[in-house]
Amino acid sequence: MRSSPTTLPEGCSGAALAARLLARLRTYGGPPVSLMEVCGTHTVAVARMGLRRLLPTGVRLRSGPGCPVCVTPVEVFDEALALAAEPGVILATYGDALRVPGSVGSLADVRARGADVRVVYGAAEALALARREPRREVVLLGLGFETTAPGVAWAVLQARREGLSNFTVLSAHKALMPALHVLLRDPELAVAGLLCPGHASMVLGSRAYAPLAQTYRVPCAVAGFEPEEVLLGLGCLLDQIARGEARVDNAYPSAVPADGNPTALRVLGQVFELTDSRWRGLGALPGSGYEVAPEYGAYDARRRFLAGRTFPGQEPAGCACAGVLRGRVEPADCPLFGDRCTPHSPVGACMVSSEGACGAQYRFREV
Ligand code: SF4
Numbered sequence: 001m002r003s004s005p006t007t008l009p010e011g012c013s014g015a016a017l018a019a020r021l022l023a024r025l026r027t028y029g030g031p032p033v034s035l036m037e038v039c040g041t042h043t044v045a046v047a048r049m050g051l052r053r054l055l056p057t058g059v060r061l062r063s064g065p066g067c068p069v070c071v072t073p074v075e076v077f078d079e080a081l082a083l084a085a086e087p088g089v090i091l092a093t094y095g096d097a098l099r100v101p102g103s104v105g106s107l108a109d110v111r112a113r114g115a116d117v118r119v120v121y122g123a124a125e126a127l128a129l130a131r132r133e134p135r136r137e138v139v140l141l142g143l144g145f146e147t148t149a150p151g152v153a154w155a156v157l158q159a160r161r162e163g164l165s166n167f168t169v170l171s172a173h174k175a176l177m178p179a180l181h182v183l184l185r186d187p188e189l190a191v192a193g194l195l196c197p198g199h200a201s202m203v204l205g206s207r208a209y210a211p212l213a214q215t216y217r218v219p220c221a222v223a224g225f226e227p228e229e230v231l232l233g234l235g236c237l238l239d240q241i242a243r244g245e246a247r248v249d250n251a252y253p254s255a256v257p258a259d260g261n262p263t264a265l266r267v268l269g270q271v272f273e274l275t276d277s278r279w280r281g282l283g284a285l286p287g288s289g290y291e292v293a294p295e296y297g298a299y300d301a302r303r304r305f306l307a308g309r310t311f312p313g314q315e316p317a318g319c320a321c322a323g324v325l326r327g328r329v330e331p332a333d334c335p336l337f338g339d340r341c342t343p344h345s346p347v348g349a350c351m352v353s354s355e356g357a358c359g360a361q362y363r364f365r366e367v
Pocket of ligand 1: 334335338346349351358
C-alpha cells in the first residue's frame with residue numbers, strides 16, 4: 001500500500017481548495033466508471049455539495065450501504081418494539097432510529113402510546129440512565145459499524161465493572177468489510193472505485209481495505225467529510241483509474257492511522273463476536289454482525305429477554321430500500337419517492353435516517 005500521492009497543502013483549506021480540487025477532477029479523461037461512496041455521512045456530504053452534477057462526464061457516484069439505520073433489517077426494529085412494550089423497560093436509542101418503520105409501527109408510535117423510549121446520543125448516556133433508574137431495565141438499541149460499536153462495547157465493560165445489572169444491549173452492529181466484498185463481487189454494479197468512510201476507518205485503519213484493492217483490483221481512497229476532503233478522495237480514485245492502478249490511498253491521514261485504533265478494536269473483539277447477520281438489501285452475510293459474546297450474556301438483551309421469539313420483519317409495501325442500499329436503484333427511481341415517501345412521512349428507512357440516500361436526495365434536491 002502506498003500513501004496518497006495528493007495531500008492537502010499546509011494552511012490551505014475550504015472553498016478555494018475545493019474549487020481547485022474540483023477543477024482538477026474535471027480534467028479526468030479515463031473510461032466511464034461507477035464509483036461508490038460506502039458511508040452515509042459521505043452520502044449526505046455529496047448531496048449537500050450537489051457534487052453529482054459536477055462530476056466529469058462518464059463518472060457516476062452511487063451510494064452504498066453505509067447508513068447504519070438503513071441497513072438494519074425490519075426484524076430488529078420489531079425486536080425493539082417488543083422490548084419497548086415490556087413493563088419496566090426503558091428503550092434507549094439514537095434519534096435516527098425513532099421513526100424507522102417496524103412491521104407494525106415505529107418506536108415513535110409506541111412512545112406516543114406511552115412506552116418509555118428515550119433518545120440518547122451515545123452508549124455512555126444509556127449507561128448513565130441505567131445508574132439513575134436502578135429499578136428499571138435499560139435496553140440500548142445498538143446500531144452502526146465499527147464507528148459506534150466500540151463505544152457500546154466499552155459501556156458493557158463499564159456496566160460489568162460497576163455491577164450494573166439493569167443495562168443490556170440489543171445489538172444490530174455490523175461489520176463493514178463483509179458488505180464491501182459482496183458489493184465488489186456484484187457484476188451488475190461493476191464498482192470501479194470505493195470512497196471509504198473516514199470515521200469507521202479511524203477504528204479499522206486504512207490498511208484494512210488493502211485486501212479489497214488487491215482481490216478485486218479496485219482503487220480505494222479513505223476520505224474525510226468536508227468538501228475538499230471528499231474531492232481529494234475522489235481525485236485519488238480517478239487518478240488510480242486513469243493510471244490503471246488499484247491500491248489504498250489514505251486521503252484523510254490526519255485522522256486515520258494505517259492500523260486503526262488498537263484499543264477500540266481490542267474492546268470490540270472482547271465484548272462482541274462476529275456472527276452471520278441479516279442486512280436490509282444485502283440479505284444474510286456470514287460473519288457480518290457483532291453479537292454480544294456469551295461471556296457477556298448478562299448484557300445481551302436478545303439472550304435475556306427475547307430468547308425463542310421470532311419476528312416477522314415485514315418490509316413496507318412498495319419500498320425499494322433494498323435496491324437503493326445495493327446501489328442498484330437510484331432513490332428517485334423508487335415510485336414512492338417524494339410522493340408517498342418524504343422525510344415528513346417516510347415509508348422506508350432510507351428516507352427516515354439523516355444519513356439515508358433517499359432522505360439526502362430529497363432534502364438537498366439532487367434530482
Ligand atoms: Fe424506500 Fe422511500 Fe426510498 Fe422509496 S423513497 S426506497 S419507499 S425510503
